[in-house]
Amino acid sequence: MADAAQNHIxxxxxxxxxxxxxxxxxxxxxxxxFSSPLNNFLTFFGLFLIWVTIPPMIDWLFIDADWVGExxxxxxxxxxxxxxxxxxFKQLMYGRYPDEDLWRINSMxxxxxxxxxxxxxxxxxxxxxxGVFMLFLFPVACYFMFSGGSFxxxxxxxxxxxxxxxxLVIAVVGIVASLPIGIVLALGRQxxxxxxxxAICVGFIELWRGVPxxxxxxxxxxxxxxxxxxxxxxxxxxxALVGVMLFSAAYMAEVVRGGLQAIPKGQYEAADSLxxxxxxxxxxIVLPQALKIVIPGIVNTFIGLFKDTTLVLIIGLFDxxxxxxxxxxxxxxxGFAVEGYVFVAFGFWVFCFGMxxxxxxxxxxxxxxxxx
Amino acid sequence: MAADPKQVSADVSVPPSKPAFWNDPAxxxxxxxxxxxxxxxxxAAFLVRNTLxxxxxxxxxxxxxxxxxxxxxxxxxxxxxxxxxxxNSYGKTFIVGxxxxxxxxxxxxxxxxxLGFIIGVMRLSTNWLVSKLAMVYIETIRNIPLLLQIFFWxxxxxxxLPGPRGSIQLSFPIINFTHLIITxxxxxxxxxxxxxxxxxxxxxxxxKAMPLWMLVIASVVTVLIIGNVVSLVTGFGxxxxxxxxxxxxxxxxxxxxxxxxxxxxxxxxxxxxGVVAAFFVRRWAKKRQDxxxxxxxxxxASLGLIIGLPLVIFIFSGLPLHFDYPKLTGFNxxxxxxxxxxxxxxxxxxxxxxxxxxxEIVRAxxxxxxxxxxxxxxxxxxxANPILRLVIIPQALRVIIPPLTSQYLNLTKNSxxxxxxxxxxxxxxxxxxxxMQTGQAVEIIAMTMxxxxxxxxxxxxxxxxxxxxxxxxxx
Numbered sequence: 001m002a003d004a005a006q007n008h009i010x011x012x013x014x015x016x017x018x019x020x021x022x023x024x025x026x027x028x029x030x031x032x033x034f035s036s037p038l039n040n041f042l043t044f045f046g047l048f049l050i051w052v053t054i055p056p057m058i059d060w061l062f063i064d065a066d067w068v069g070e071x072x073x074x075x076x077x078x079x080x081x082x083x084x085x086x087x088x089f090k091q092l093m094y095g096r097y098p099d100e101d102l103w104r105i106n107s108m109x110x111x112x113x114x115x116x117x118x119x120x121x122x123x124x125x126x127x128x129x130x131g132v133f134m135l136f137l138f139p140v141a142c143y144f145m146f147s148g149g150s151f152x153x154x155x156x157x158x159x160x161x162x163x164x165x166x167x168l169v170i171a172v173v174g175i176v177a178s179l180p181i182g183i184v185l186a187l188g189r190q191x192x193x194x195x196x197x198x199a200i201c202v203g204f205i206e207l208w209r210g211v212p213x214x215x216x217x218x219x220x221x222x223x224x225x226x227x228x229x230x231x232x233x234x235x236x237x238x239x240a241l242v243g244v245m246l247f248s249a250a251y252m253a254e255v256v257r258g259g260l261q262a263i264p265k266g267q268y269e270a271a272d273s274l275x276x277x278x279x280x281x282x283x284x285i286v287l288p289q290a291l292k293i294v295i296p297g298i299v300n301t302f303i304g305l306f307k308d309t310t311l312v313l314i315i316g317l318f319d320x321x322x323x324x325x326x327x328x329x330x331x332x333x334x335g336f337a338v339e340g341y342v343f344v345a346f347g348f349w350v351f352c353f354g355m356x357x358x359x360x361x362x363x364x365x366x367x368x369x370x371x372x
Numbered sequence: 373m374a375a376d377p378k379q380v381s382a383d384v385s386v387p388p389s390k391p392a393f394w395n396d397p398a399x400x401x402x403x404x405x406x407x408x409x410x411x412x413x414x415x416a417a418f419l420v421r422n423t424l425x426x427x428x429x430x431x432x433x434x435x436x437x438x439x440x441x442x443x444x445x446x447x448x449x450x451x452x453x454x455x456x457x458x459x460n461s462y463g464k465t466f467i468v469g470x471x472x473x474x475x476x477x478x479x480x481x482x483x484x485x486x487l488g489f490i491i492g493v494m495r496l497s498t499n500w501l502v503s504k505l506a507m508v509y510i511e512t513i514r515n516i517p518l519l520l521q522i523f524f525w526x527x528x529x530x531x532x533l534p535g536p537r538g539s540i541q542l543s544f545p546i547i548n549f550t551h552l553i554i555t556x557x558x559x560x561x562x563x564x565x566x567x568x569x570x571x572x573x574x575x576x577x578x579x580k581a582m583p584l585w586m587l588v589i590a591s592v593v594t595v596l597i598i599g600n601v602v603s604l605v606t607g608f609g610x611x612x613x614x615x616x617x618x619x620x621x622x623x624x625x626x627x628x629x630x631x632x633x634x635x636x637x638x639x640x641x642x643x644x645x646g647v648v649a650a651f652f653v654r655r656w657a658k659k660r661q662d663x664x665x666x667x668x669x670x671x672x673a674s675l676g677l678i679i680g681l682p683l684v685i686f687i688f689s690g691l692p693l694h695f696d697y698p699k700l701t702g703f704n705x706x707x708x709x710x711x712x713x714x715x716x717x718x719x720x721x722x723x724x725x726x727x728x729x730x731x732e733i734v735r736a737x738x739x740x741x742x743x744x745x746x747x748x749x750x751x752x753x754x755x756a757n758p759i760l761r762l763v764i765i766p767q768a769l770r771v772i773i774p775p776l777t778s779q780y781l782n783l784t785k786n787s788x789x790x791x792x793x794x795x796x797x798x799x800x801x802x803x804x805x806x807x808m809q810t811g812q813a814v815e816i817i818a819m820t821m822x823x824x825x826x827x828x829x830x831x832x833x834x835x836x837x838x839x840x841x842x843x844x845x846x847x
Contacts (some may be wrong), residue, residue, distance in 0.1 A: 215817065
């Protein structure tokens with residue numbers, strides 16, 4: 001072969017195959033796993049790690065696990081006891097919401113899911129109208145459906161709300177309400193000729209961003225009743241929602257500010273030169289561009305908020321994690337906390353991972369600049 | 373009607389029409405600001421009036437007098453050498469809680485930074501498997517709520533452990549120092565000789581030098597042989613005895629506590645002297661390199677001064693340090709120190725969680741350094757290590773530091789989740805227990821928030837200072 005390589009006529013290449021170490025599976029493995037002594041070591045160490053963690057995990061999660069049964073006696077102790085999740089599934093999903101009224105939640109889930117998919121799916125028509133519906137009509141409809149008390153629906157007090165349902169309520173209310181407040185705060189912070197308003201906005205934003213959510217929730221649960229006039233009181237969920245809203249509005253304001261700063265000065269000046277008023281120039285020229293840039297940031301804030309909703313269990317609301325904690329202390333089902341945690345972790349993971357993938361997809365789609 | 377020149381000039385000099393004052397932006401700005409200010413003040417006054425009224429009608433006292441009253445409850449653990457008993461005041465409670473918050477945040481920042489940098493670099497590794505493992509870690513950990521992770525470590529891992537009698541034990545060898553010193557000194561001489569004969573002399577004589585792997589294997593074999601010879605000659609082994617030193621059970625992790633004896637202070641002084649000397653060596657080396665271009669191995673010299681010098685002094689002053697080992701007496705351990713399960717779960721969850729974010733920041737930072745920089749550095753003839761140290765890392769740090777700061781802030785704020793598993797941080801002992809006992813919600817919540825605001829301010833001030841130091845100095 002070496003002879004053939006040396007004796008060919010200039011300009012005519014002999015038909016040699018590339019070396020085996022450069023192509024195919026072996027080539028890939030050589031370059032990506034075994035390219036140097038250090039890499040050899042790392043590869044084997046990685047394989048060892050996988051060997052010690054993955055098979056026992058799969059055994060516990062699936063092979064040794066118990067799937068069918070009604071009571072804890074049906075569970076052997078080798079693997080996970082998914083019967084436990086099955087028995088408490090309703091509590092984990094809806095809390096103590098009455099069985100015969102679950103259709104109210106489920107129907108709103110379906111409407112919400114259709115609306116969301118419509119908004120997220122590329123190249124569908126009427127996105128504007130669906131967006132308006134989702135932002136304004138849908139929350140109102142949800143309020144009437146969930147809490148009832150009118151339209152012939154039975155009233156269901158918020159202490160009965162719980163599980164993943166409550167988590168979603170808090171997260172969605174937090175994000176939907178925090179967006180407009182956040183925009184106003186960001187505009188206030190950016191206003192050049194109104195130092196008083198700017199100072200108030202900066203103070204508000206930095207105050208809430210500087211303290212942990214848990215102190216905000218503490219404040220909402222113990223201080224709000226003191227702030228209100230005598231005889232006026234809100235239930236615990238509303239107080240927690242107000243706390244979450246104020247908190248996430250401050251974070252949202254910073255995200256929106258990033259978008260406002262990214263809009264070139266020329267856009268502001270062009271809007272001014274057209275004779276648009278401040279609000280018109282913001283609503284028609286600046287904000288549409290700014291918000292488009294920061295959609296990934298908004299999604300990230302939403303992911304953070306979604307994870308942070310678990311904190312409400314500290315002030316005594318039973319969200320998804322709170323419910324898992326509560327059922328783990330049931331005297332008939334002691335000792336299955338791990339299954340509960342794994343289930344809740346999986347639930348949160350699916351939501352957060354899905355959202356983060358979506359935000360990456362958006363970043364890719366909205367990225368119109370130069371990229372290598 | 374002949375035009376009057378005066379009239380014409382008067383027409384021309386009519387000033388441009390001024391907008392009515394309600395259309396003037398300046399006036400409008402003032403008007404809106406006054407409006408908002410009045411609104412805020414009225415709202416605040418409304419809240420204050422309600423609060424005062426409610427506090428009066430519920431019989432809640434106000435002011436900060438409660439800080440000097442006796443707390444009457446005990447706290448599970450204190451750090452920074454603070455002692456606390458039930459007789460102490462609420463003010464002391466506040467200090468203890470604050471210190472516990474700082475303690476766990478400090479260790480959390482330390483561990484999360486190390487772990488985050490390791491995983492971030494792993495994520496960039498050319499090794500496909502390593503990079504994917506790092507990715508799986510990042511994507512799993514950062515998408516699961518922190519509180520759930522804390523619960524997992526606490527309720528699923530540490531609490532179900534057996535009691536003190538069934539502890540998981542880890543034994544550590546007690547090293548025979550005389551043996552160690554003789555072995556190290558003789559081995560060092562032997563390895564130097566190996567290098568001299570195998571590499572230096574042959575290299576100088578333009579012969580093929582001994583390859584590195586052969587040198588490494590030969591050195592290991594040499595050390596093993598010398599170690600055994602020393603054991604044979606002196607008659608005692610390297611390990612004096614195996615001592616059970618770490619005990620993990622449902623009351624935490626007991627570990628041996630180092631107790632300095634008389635004369636340990638000299639070693640402390642040696643560290644101080646080493647640091648100062650290293651500083652001067654560094655200055656001198658930089659000056660010399662600027663003047664003559666000659667380099668000096670500053671890192672090795674500093675290592676020798678800061679670690680080697682105190683070590684030598686420590687050994688020659690007769691090893692004035694012993695360990696207090698935990699011992700099982702009755703149903704619990706005495707002696708040694710204990711890390712409580714609350715502290716361990718909080719620390720692990722905080723570090724692992726924050727590390728997943730730091731890893732992404734590190735990856736983004738290193739990726740942000742354009743490949744042209746590496747190529748340019750290679751073109752000027754730098755080798756791999758100096759390229760990393762002098763070209764890539766300084767530029768990557770500029771991108772890394774600002775988001776890293778906000779992760780440190782997040783970690784400090786997230787440490788407040790301690791309240792959920794009863795680690796006695798400021799939220800639990802002050803905004804929790806103290807508030808329940810005194811009922812002075814306004815003062816206590818305000819103080820707690822002020823603490824976090826101050827901590828945030830301190831961290832961001834420090835990181836801004838560091839960032840400014842690292843930032844690009846432009847012409």
